Amino acid sequence: MDSINPILLIASLMVASTPILLAALGEMVVEKAGVLNLGVEGMMITGAVVGFAIGVNSGSSALGFVSAALAGAALSMVFAIITQVLLANQVATGLGLTLFGLGLSSLIGKPYVGVKAPGFAKLDIPFLSDIPVLGPILFRHDPMVYLSLILVAVVWYLLARTRVGLILRAVGENHAAAHALGYKVVRVRFAAIATGGAMAGLGGAYVSLVRVPQWVEGMTAGAGWIALAIVVFASWRPWRILLGAYLFGGITVLQLNLQAAGSSIPVEYLSMSPYLVTILVLVIISVRGNHGAPGSLGRVFHASQ
Amino acid sequence: MKMITKLLAGATLGLTMAGPVLAQDDPTKVGFIYIGPVGDGGWTYEHDQGRLAVEEEFGDAVETVYQENVPESADAERAITQMALSGADLIFTTSFGYMDPTMAVAEKFPDVKFEHATGYKRADNVSTYSARFYEGRAIQGHIAGNLTESNIIGYIGSFPIPEVIRGMNAAFLHAKKVNPDVEFKIVWAFTWFDPAKEADAAKALIDQGADVVLQHTDSTAPQAAAQEAGGVYTFGQASDMSEYAPMPRVSSIIDDWAPYYIARTQAVMDGTWESTDTWDGIGPGMVGIGEITDAVPADVKEEALALKDAIASGEYHPFTGPINKQDGSVWLAEGETADDGTLLGMDFFVEGINAEIPN
Amino acid sequence: MSLFRLEKRPAPSSLLSGLTPILAVLATMVAGGVMFAILGFQPLEAIRTIFWDPLFDPQFGPYSRPQLLVKAGPLILIAIGLALGFKAGIWNIGAEGQYIMGAVVGGGVGLAFYPSESPLIFPLMVFAGAFGGWVWASIPAVLKTTFGTNEILVSLMLVYVAENILASMASGILRNPDGQGFPGSRNLARDYPAASNPELIADTGMHWGVVAAFIAVILAYVLMTRHKMGFAIRLAGEAPRAARFAGVSPTRLILFCLGTAGALAGLAGLFEVTGPAGQITIDFNSGYGFTAIIVAFLGRLHPVGILFAGLLMALTYIGGELAQLMLGMPAAAIQLFQGMLLFFLLAMDVFANYRLRIGQPEVTS
Structure with missing residues (x-):
């Protein structure tokens, strides 16, 4: 047990959690607007392949991330058109988006199998990174880790403190009332869905450009579903998304560390532990009676209703 | 207009192709059933390389078909049946879980030859084949035991099955031989292929002091993790993974199915195909040892190559006694070598591995 | 606009x-x-291979047509159960886990009695399979009714837990003792006649799971159109507040919808593992539980619609396989x-x- 180094553990859980943090944060924005997009996995994997392809071709991971965000947003527009304009069921459309994204990504990715990632330099922040304990944990990551944390703050601020956030929440809570007040429900939702798509794309590109880093088919391996779970887990609150993502990533990393350290807990239990702990924490949260699901979540909006 | 004629041409072409006629001078049709995508960079990728080698060898005399991502469930039996229906003369089913489906389909198509990888059930028209990867593991163990400075070797396992356990034992015995202080830390990923999880597993092992990471999962994610950590050695698995050479990847075990696939296709063409049980290693070339890079000291490299030659010639068996089981009981006496039956069903660790097999 | x-x-x-x-x-x-x-494929040829060949090609049709039922059976069975919940606004997206647990529990019960020849074995396994799925779906149901915990998340997380249990069972206690240490159970379909779910009429693809799917379609239709519970489900989905006034108990509704969906998914898993799949292996599940969600919506949550949607989905799978095989399509x-x-x-x-x-x-x- 004593071979586990807590400093390294925290540092690696931050990296392991970043993809789901980004995707979950984006999905939360979508759900806050009253839309349930179950296609996160499809948008993540598309972001992963596009980010990787552009990163490799341009030699710039940063450009890869930007392209991944655009690709995620573009794919999410398919979902937006079908659910917002053509008023189709969101659950089914989201699942279709996942299917579509998985297929699309492996077609795009064929030439990139076995190609090496361009590399993404870490920010070694001078002085700060030399602080004992905190330095290695906090100040030796790549820029995306910090960007994801900044995005948590930005999303929180936008939702809680600005007019944009107010409108978004109004649309999500009661779209009929928001419409009556003159807000453009569909337009707001398009913007929210695009944001969610872009952030899922970023999360996917983080997997292919930093965390693994390479392109392999199906490489997000269910991270999109975990991101969806974390949104509910977090009761639609940005800081809890951060907590949830780090908790999940932390347990995933911890269970591998426990195995490596020769823990006596049977491996089967260790490898199901992230899911069991998520359920447990969720139950505890719901016992305390804190839900906060947006009122119009998943419902079809039609202006003449 | 041009488009339309093209479309129509396509339609007629398709209709003629669909006919169930099998003329005498038809090319030999060879089919492959894959568990993963051909782009997995590991297990399935190497089988597909074997398929391409068959095409290259025989040119127009063969036609190959494959189906990827076939789950080891009811879908497998259907995929194999459809392949047989489509006129395949020889079908390779390349995952252990295809064993019973292969047997079931083989009963219905006595004239089609089947080859099942890594299984143990055979029939008049079903052969089995597998590779003695543990021979490669022994060489890895030898190099790893020499390279490690922390004396901690990390090992990422997929599932606790004989194939994987055999590899761990072979690697451990040979690491221990050159470095009595060596310790194995084992992580079971419970997946063959999940790059993110494999990367995390590699990081966990490195964080806990491992400076050599062996893997029995199929993606190159652990290689990338080791590269990032720096100063960590790895070995390619299933595929050469040479894009990570000379460091961290210092050598590799390559599944080279091409010679076998070519030989078996030739046998079908010649009408000499017979049901056989093949378990080949380094000698016949089914297991290849990828280039040992200069990151390995010259004397270690020389020893490793000597070990390789000794195994290839059959002069040395990687499981040669005295070897005790983990509980201290005697498995092999001095000079005794393991029999294939025990190796195939291996469900125990050897003495000195300080870990437990799940279940 | x-x-x-x-x-x-x-x-x-x-x-x-x-x-x-x-x-x-x-x-x-x-x-x-x-x-x-x-x-780079001929479009008409590709479309024909996917939609036409599985049904009418002289070479493949006779084999593929029955396979449509084999593939569609579990999809329909699971989707019928899911649709009940979806109609009522209860989101079970963990049918994959319930499917696995049905196979593990039902198959496990059968294996415990190996090599019994009793004709009671198979019915007992069917019951155990349904029970396994029911229990697994009842976890999110009970957590929701007791604590108000979100069922989407719990049912989904339980899929991963079930996958781990499956892997552990297949390489542990359910492992075939005669299997030379390899993972995977005995083959129920081939080596254990009392526990097998064979094709009932040769070359039709009809096995008990397909029969169960058809029965489920009929029962669901009757339930939704003729029964008080069907009325309660529709009311709860369309007007939750009105439903409460009408005396529909949300607790009963959640337990019923999730429990039924779980039992049906468990049945699907049991029939699959005793028939077409044959054995419990590490990755025996192949996404039926997720595909069934799509089938439920394609069928507009209507039993008859689901029947057709299941068959259509099966057609694209089998036709897709043929396109891979014949045209080399990825x-x-x-x-x-x-x-x-x-x-x-x-x-x-x-x-x-x-x-x-x-x-x-x-x-x-």
Whole structure:
């Protein structure tokens, strides 16, 4: 047990959690607007392949991330058109988006199998990174880790403190009332869905450009579903998304560390532990009676209703 | 207009192709059933390389078909049946879980030859084949035991099955031989292929002091993790993974199915195909040892190559006694070598591995 | 936006309800044909291979037609159960886990009695399979009714837990003792007649799971149209508040809908593991639980619709396999094609429920 180094553990859980943090944060924005997009996995994997392809071709991971965000947003527009304009069921459309994204990504990715990632330099922040304990944990990551944390703050601020956030929440809570007040429900939702798509794309590109880093088919391996779970887990609150993502990533990393350290807990239990702990924490949260699901979540909006 | 004629041409072409006629001078049709995508960079990728080698060898005399991502469930039996229906003369089913489906389909198509990888059930028209990867593991163990400075070797396992356990034992015995202080830390990923999880597993092992990471999962994610950590050695698995050479990847075990696939296709063409049980290693070339890079000291490299030659010639068996089981009981006496039956069903660790097999 | 707008029909057009799926399939063929052409395949040949050959090709048809039932059976069985919950606004997306648990528990019970020849074994396993799925689905149900915990998340997390249990069982206590240490249970279909679920009539693909799927379609239809519970489900989904006034107990509804869906998914798993799949292996599950969600929606949550949706989905799977085999089309292209089909079906649905109007609305709301 004593071979586990807590400093390294925290540092690696931050990296392991970043993809789901980004995707979950984006999905939360979508759900806050009253839309349930179950296609996160499809948008993540598309972001992963596009980010990787552009990163490799341009030699710039940063450009890869930007392209991944655009690709995620573009794919999410398919979902937006079908659910917002053509008023189709969101659950089914989201699942279709996942299917579509998985297929699309492996077609795009064929030439990139076995190609090496361009590399993404870490920010070694001078002085700060030399602080004992905190330095290695906090100040030796790549820029995306910090960007994801900044995005948590930005999303929180936008939702809680600005007019944009107010409108978004109004649309999500009661779209009929928001419409009556003159807000453009569909337009707001398009913007929210695009944001969610872009952030899922970023999360996917983080997997292919930093965390693994390479392109392999199906490489997000269910991270999109975990991101969806974390949104509910977090009761639609940005800081809890951060907590949830780090908790999940932390347990995933911890269970591998426990195995490596020769823990006596049977491996089967260790490898199901992230899911069991998520359920447990969720139950505890719901016992305390804190839900906060947006009122119009998943419902079809039609202006003449 | 041009488009339309093209479309129509396509339609007629398709209709003629669909006919169930099998003329005498038809090319030999060879089919492959894959568990993963051909782009997995590991297990399935190497089988597909074997398929391409068959095409290259025989040119127009063969036609190959494959189906990827076939789950080891009811879908497998259907995929194999459809392949047989489509006129395949020889079908390779390349995952252990295809064993019973292969047997079931083989009963219905006595004239089609089947080859099942890594299984143990055979029939008049079903052969089995597998590779003695543990021979490669022994060489890895030898190099790893020499390279490690922390004396901690990390090992990422997929599932606790004989194939994987055999590899761990072979690697451990040979690491221990050159470095009595060596310790194995084992992580079971419970997946063959999940790059993110494999990367995390590699990081966990490195964080806990491992400076050599062996893997029995199929993606190159652990290689990338080791590269990032720096100063960590790895070995390619299933595929050469040479894009990570000379460091961290210092050598590799390559599944080279091409010679076998070519030989078996030739046998079908010649009408000499017979049901056989093949378990080949380094000698016949089914297991290849990828280039040992200069990151390995010259004397270690020389020893490793000597070990390789000794195994290839059959002069040395990687499981040669005295070897005790983990509980201290005697498995092999001095000079005794393991029999294939025990190796195939291996469900125990050897003495000195300080870990437990799940279940 | 102002050029055309959608006006809700008082009731869905039954003509268009029937017509839109056909239009959607045609639209998918066109769009898919373009995609196939871009990928370098002959579009008509590809479309024909996917939609026509599994049914009518002289070489494959006789084998593929029964396989449609084999593939569609579990999809329909699971989707019927899911649709009950979806109608009532109860979101079980963990049918995959319930399917696994049905196979593990039902198969486990059968294996415990090996090599019994008692005719009671199979019925007992069927019961145990349904029980396994029911228990697994009841976890999110009970957590929801007791603590208000979100069932989407719990049912989904339990899929991963079930996968771990499956892997552990297949390489642990359910492992075939005669299997030379390899993972995977005894083959129930081949080596254990009392526990097998064989084809009932040769070359039809009909096994007990397909029979169960048809029965489930009929029972669900009766339940939804003739029974008080069906009324409660519809009311709860359409007007939750009215449902509460009408005395519909949300607790009972949640336990019923999730429990039934779980039991049906468990049955599907049991019939699959004793028949077409044959044995419990590490990755015995192949996504039926997730695909069934798509089938439920494709069928518009209606039992008869689900029957057809299941068959259509099965057709694209089997046709897709043929396209891989005969044309060398990558599996990914088939996935993309299935995604398109779903998109078109969902998008076309709008015209059954809404009328397309050109010009400005007479009255602005």
